[in-house]
Amino acid sequence: MTQPAASAEFRLECVPLTPEPPELKPGRPERVWMDAFAARHAYRCLPLTMANTTGWEVLCPFGFEAEWSGGMNVEDIRLTFDEGALYPDHVVASHFSHGVLTFHLGWMFRTPPGWALRASGTPNRPKDGIAALEGLIETDWLPYPFTMNWQFTRPGKVRFERGEPFCFISPVPHRQIEAFQPVRLTLDQDPALAGEYEAWKEKRTDFNQRMAGGDPAALREAWQRFYFRGQYPDSDRKAEAHVNKRRLAGLTEAPVTPQGKVDFRSWSSLAAARNRPSDSTAD
Secondary structure, eight states: OOOOOOOTTSOOEEEESSSSOOOEEEOOOOOHHHHTSGGGGGGGOHHHHHHHHSSEEEEOSSOEEEEEOSOSSGGGEEEEEOTTOSSGGGTEEEOSOTTEEEEEOSEEEEOOTTOEEEEESOTTOOOTTEEEOOEEEOTTTOOSOOEEEEEESSSEEEEEOTTOEEEEEEEEOGGGGGGOOOOOOOGGGOHHHHHHHHHHHHHHHHHHHHHHTTOHHHHHHOSOOHHHHTBOTTSSOBOTTOOSOOOOOOOOOOOBOTTSOBOGGGOOHHHHHTTOOOSSOOO
16 A cells, blocks of 8 residues: 655654664564464454554663562662663653653654644553553643653563563544544444445354354355455445555654754654655744
């Protein structure tokens, strides 16, 4: 699928606040637990793989262990860093107490008006003993960075490996959500939708029964692909807006002004990734 051209409306400006901030990469579809399924069956679930790739990962620059005693004080989390970790206290610390582990991203992000960043753990990547806390940040005006936080779920020790994502950021048009109004409808009120649903239910029930009975044709088919293909179950008709793979732009170097300064204010990572100039100019 061809990516849309970068424009002034869709910029994710990434301003490093340290000489070597944590690496920023497009979300990757792979998960260890999904690989473990027979024939990697879990990857057939398109909603999973799309969630995995709808955002950017921020990667841990070194490995370390964090141990929580169960106490409510800052000093009740003890950190042990791998040899060679560079300025580790600038990246991770016990700051908020109550078993909360805090990461400093080393970046300041800017988004277009009306767009925020949702900061969370990497989708579909559970971590035993500690859970990612999510936040929605108004990066369309914020002139300073935010932190990423994880909370221990029980006393004990956890480990983050070098290159492991500790934060996942996704742009969200958050101001539009308040315009939505949930409305309760019945299938009787939408005959076309009712017909499509009944067609899906009939084909789904028949397929599951044939699979359970060992039908050779069903076993060869292995799984129905209506959603993966974006196909309506009552015909060969397909959804025009369907997407089954997402490729986000990676971070590239920002341009340098004639004065030798990095021109972050006029830099778009999307535009830079496509080797085209930004649509705005520096102040």
